[in-house]
Amino acid sequence: MPPDGLHVLAYDDGHLVSHAVVTTRWLQPDNLPLLKTAYVDAVATDPAYQRQGIGSFVMTHLASVIQDYELACLETERVSFYAQLGWEEWRGPLAGRKGTELMPTPDQKGIMILRLTHTPPLDLNGSLTVEYDGRIW
């Protein structure tokens, strides 16, 4: 885990009930330079605390502390949950890049991005490439 990962933690009386972590990755949309991207992983809420808005709060809190990034990104199978928080599903071709090797991921679904203060205009139908860092998406 990169040491600069940023964890958002929600506690109820000292008990950890929800969590998400952001690490820095580099993504490149069509016709744009590499963008410093807040990549979100390990989103989880204690089952006993689900359906009470705590996960939404963690994600909203997270969005407020990553505004120095140029983009935010995550992978999910629950697109509708993130969509209600302002995240948008990428519709165009996806790929990873390791050195000069481009690795298309045509079967990849559920890649979502969040536009931040410094995000340039994006075409969600264009291509999106992520720099390989031990994984692709």
Add this chain to the structure above:
Amino acid sequence: MPSKTRMGRRADNPAIISTWRAAHSAALGVLSEKQYGHNILMAFTGGDVKINIAMKTRRTKDINEAERSAMVRLCTEAHQVDFGPLFSFCRPMAYMYWLMMMGT
């Protein structure tokens, strides 16, 4: 009858939801004035429900062993249950990658 979680909290009470949203907005106001590492205490009530949520932001390098264990336990428990309609998780592969990177 409103459904209850196994912690006994009503999950579908509109009063809770509206109070939560108000508290949420207030907490974000607090957040804008503070920096990483500060706690934000959220309190919201509705009917017989009162939950205090303390929010923290921590860098990975500052996470201690107890916090790391709690995070791993939370993620493990959360991913072993059915996904509720109002919450979402990263896909298992991403989750496993994260656990691996945490040294678990």
